């Protein structure tokens with residue numbers, strides 16, 4: 001007997017330590033029972049201490065990755081992660097428009113938690129103008145929401161206004177991950193604004209841990225997996241949020257400094 005699994009795609013950078021980027025996406029797809037495919041855009045060399053080098057894939061190679069997947073697979077949802085620069089965003093946008101990979105979840109990755117830049121500064125405009133309007137769901141963190149809307153966020157009300165602005169800019173549904181800084185807060189809050197106008201906050205406990213690499217990647221990958229399984233957007237977001245909460249809560253000991261979350265939890 002052959003079992004059928006919904007197929008999902010991550011268009012992202014590979015991170016050698018396995019905690020973030022494409023590796024976090026593929027761990028998540030696997031655990032969420034979707035078959036994971038990948039278009040590698042870049043590779044970073046790093047470990048739990050940080051990122052130490054990176055290279056980007058050549059255009060002809062990325063085009064071939066897209067073509068090979070489109071020729072053979074029936075992908076039901078896709079997500080983007082690290083896209084590095086303007087040229088890369090254009091390549092991804094052109095390929096995504098050329099083929100049918102289902103709804104697109106855009107994780108507008110700009111910088112890692114530990115301060116390594118994953119998007120060149122001059123690429124922000126292309127991300128806003130070309131990629132954002134393709135997003136069925138966009139998943140900025142607090143900092144990315146400020147950059148995308150060009151407005152400082154100081155309050156819940158500012159977050160709600162940023163979400164409205166992101167929808168006006170072309171994203172269909174938005175989840176903005178709230179600010180959470182050790183010592184400043186005992187809870188985390190994500191704000192969701194859906195295409196229908198429905199909006200809500202998802203509150204959860206703050207875990208004071210050094211093991212939270214790849215939380216944003218995993219959240220957007222879990223949303224992608226749940227959409228590939230035909231869940232509606234609200235269900236997909238709620239399931240994904242719970243998935244990441246558990247994966248942070250039940251951390252695993254890998255590496256010596258900033259570790260991964262626990263996808264098995």
Ligand SMILES: Nc1ncnc2c1ncn2[C@@H]1O[C@H](COP(=O)(O)OP(=O)(O)OP(=O)(O)O)[C@@H](O)[C@H]1O
Pocket residue numbers: 020109111112113140141142177178180188189190204205206207208209212213214215216217218219241244245248
């Ligand atoms: N310390 C924490 N305790 C509880 N939940 C957390 C913690 N850190 C992140 N989260 C949750 O993880 C999810 C991802 O949020 P986060 O703000 O870390 O994304 P991100 O900054 O894009 O991540 P990344 O750095 O991996 O790109 C959100 O649902 C957020 O509430």
Ligand SMILES: Cc1ncc(COP(=O)(O)O)c(N)n1
Pocket residue numbers: 012013014015020021022044081082109111112113114118212213214215216217
């Ligand atoms: C290739 C790559 N590496 C790292 C991250 C984020 O990392 P972090 O979760 O530490 O912010 C990412 N999105 N992509």
